[in-house]
Amino acid sequence: MKYLLIIYIALGLVLSCIISIEYNCLGDEMFPKFYGSPFVFVKTSIASSLEYYYGILGIILNTLIWSLVLLVINLFIRKLTKKVKDLKIIKWFRILIIGFLLLFSTLNILMSYELSGRGFDENLNYWHLNMEEDAKIWKMNCEGKIRLFLI
Numbered sequence: 001m002k003y004l005l006i007i008y009i010a011l012g013l014v015l016s017c018i019i020s021i022e023y024n025c026l027g028d029e030m031f032p033k034f035y036g037s038p039f040v041f042v043k044t045s046i047a048s049s050l051e052y053y054y055g056i057l058g059i060i061l062n063t064l065i066w067s068l069v070l071l072v073i074n075l076f077i078r079k080l081t082k083k084v085k086d087l088k089i090i091k092w093f094r095i096l097i098i099g100f101l102l103l104f105s106t107l108n109i110l111m112s113y114e115l116s117g118r119g120f121d122e123n124l125n126y127w128h129l130n131m132e133e134d135a136k137i138w139k140m141n142c143e144g145k146i147r148l149f150l151i
Helices: 002-016 056-081 087-115 131-137
Strands: 019-026 034-036 040-044 052-054 141-148
Touching: 002 056, 002 087, 019 131, 034 141, 040 056, 052 056, 052 087, 056 087, 131 141
Parallel strands: none
Antiparallel strands: 019 034, 019 141, 034 040, 040 052
């Protein structure tokens, strides 16, 4: 159960783009923005500012990476708290933080679901977003910037 919670929280962190790389592409045409954490997993729609297209492979890989990061953080915190005598306060604080992260993840997953584009309609395949190939076809130059707290 603990590992499922870690994966669920990691998915929420990925979809929130709290720590992400934003790729802006410049050229003669309009081009969508891409976001990665570290792998590209979402791009904006050119037609609507409230529509996003998600790449399933990017979401899975990013969720796995963030799950490992959260697992290491969890193990580190457990080792630190073994030395503390008043475990009751730490236990309540831990439950409070996990509850907050679960609520945060649930809201981000629901929001991402509502804003997802029609990426799985007929003749569309968003299993893998290939930003480099799209940029090459449209003769765009893409640069990435690390973004914190982009919600």
